Structures are given as structure tokens and as C-alpha cells.
Amino acid sequence: GAVVSQHPSRVICKSGTSVKIECRSLDFQATTMFWYRQFPKQSLMLMATSNEGSKATYEQGVEKDKFLINHASLTLSTLTVTSAHPEDSSFYICSGLQVALDTNYGYTFGSGTRLTVV
Amino acid sequence: AQSVAQPEDQVNVAEGNPLTVKCTYSVSGNPYLFWYVQYPNRGLQFLLKYITGDNLVKGSYGFEAEFNKSQTSFHLKKPSALVSDSALYFCAVRERAHGSSNTGKLIFGQGTTLQVKP
Numbered sequence: 001g002a003v004v005s006q007h008p009s010r011v012i013c014k015s016g017t018s019v020k021i022e023c024r025s026l027d028f029q030a031t032t033m034f035w036y037r038q039f040p041k042q043s044l045m046l047m048a049t050s051n052e053g054s055k056a057t058y059e060q061g062v063e064k065d066k067f068l069i070n071h072a073s074l075t076l077s078t079l080t081v082t083s084a085h086p087e088d089s090s091f092y093i094c095s096g097l098q099v100a101l102d103t104n105y106g107y108t109f110g111s112g113t114r115l116t117v118v
Numbered sequence: 119a120q121s122v123a124q125p126e127d128q129v130n131v132a133e134g135n136p137l138t139v140k141c142t143y144s145v146s147g148n149p150y151l152f153w154y155v156q157y158p159n160r161g162l163q164f165l166l167k168y169i170t171g172d173n174l175v176k177g178s179y180g181f182e183a184e185f186n187k188s189q190t191s192f193h194l195k196k197p198s199a200l201v202s203d204s205a206l207y208f209c210a211v212r213e214r215a216h217g218s219s220n221t222g223k224l225i226f227g228q229g230t231t232l233q234v235k236p
Contacts, residue, residue, distance in 0.1 A: 034222075042228070043208065
């Protein structure tokens, strides 16, 4: 089945530094990648939607200059948290929408990244 | 406005007993409905989806869900719960595509923690 590989699974960084999270679709082409943020025992909050080769569309209240999203190819999307602060600590999850299976709405989720900013 | 509601924060059930996790939705038009399961510090795993056809959908790990249009519900069920079913469950909807305005976003419920006790 379809797999999205998300790395790193855990990262601890110092306040003020930047962190990059990668999501790769291993056996399908993801025309659209969704990036979510999840707080403990809460639902997923959509941060942005990115389409290959286009600028990402950010949800209201999400700072696009802080959360940089790149979707340069159909198999790779990255989220960079710039100048991270402790309040950015969270669980980040990506989800790829498959081209060929779009009519069946095949969403595949990465395994998530636990970001801790100290 | 589109929304998904999971009225129960937690559901407790004894192993071997049937379980139900409730979900209701509010979207324009006919929705595409999904159930996902999440284990601690992991991404979401797909359980089942309703697109069209039979209202009773069978999915992974013995789970099933019934689409009820009149009650706008899509409750998740399993005849006999296992301790290993203990996890966080999310219901989600995607509105059917209408022209170019549909981005494929999933709208998630707030999640229900299922606790199956031996």
C-alpha cells in the first residue's frame, strides 16, 4: 500500500534555531500534501495545503513566514519551522493525497514528528 | 460551516463486548466520510471510508461503520472489542468536489479515546 515516510520522528532543538521536517511518498505521487499540527489528546489542526510546484495555502492564523512549506516534487514535501520557540513544540503530521487514487480519496499519513523546543 | 462532531471524549468497553464510537457531521452536499485510528506518537491509520453505495462499510481490523444520511451520522462499530483496539479514533469528512474550489481538505472531529479493558 501507499506509504508516506516522515522524518525525523523526534527532534529536540534550541530556541531560535530552525528545524526541517521531510515527508516522502514512497510508492505514489502526492499532488497535494497537507500539514497538520496536533496538541496532546487533541484533534489535528490543518496548517497548510501544498500542491507540487505551487506556493502553499495557509490556514487562517498560521504564519507562513514561520512555517515554510516546500513541495518541489510529487514525492517530497518539507516543513521548516523557523526561529523555533517553546510554543512551537507539538506533533506535526503530513498527509499525501494520491494522484491516481484521487477519485477514491486516498489520503496517506506520515508517522508524525514530535518537535520539542527547549 | 462544515463540521464533524464526536460527542464522546472517551469510550470504555470490556474486551469481547461490542463497541460504538459516534460521529455526526454537517457539510453541504453529500460527504465523503472516513475513520482513522491513531496510536501514541504515531500518524493516522486508515480504517474505512464511505464514498457511495452500501450504507454499511466494512473496514480494517473488523471495524465497520454505517452511513445514515437522515441522521447525518457515521458511527464506528465493532462486534467484539480487543484490548489492542485501545487508541484514539478520528472521524473525518471531505466535501465532494465542486469545480476548482475544493482543495481536498479533511475536516476532523475532536477524537474519541477508546479504552478496552481486559
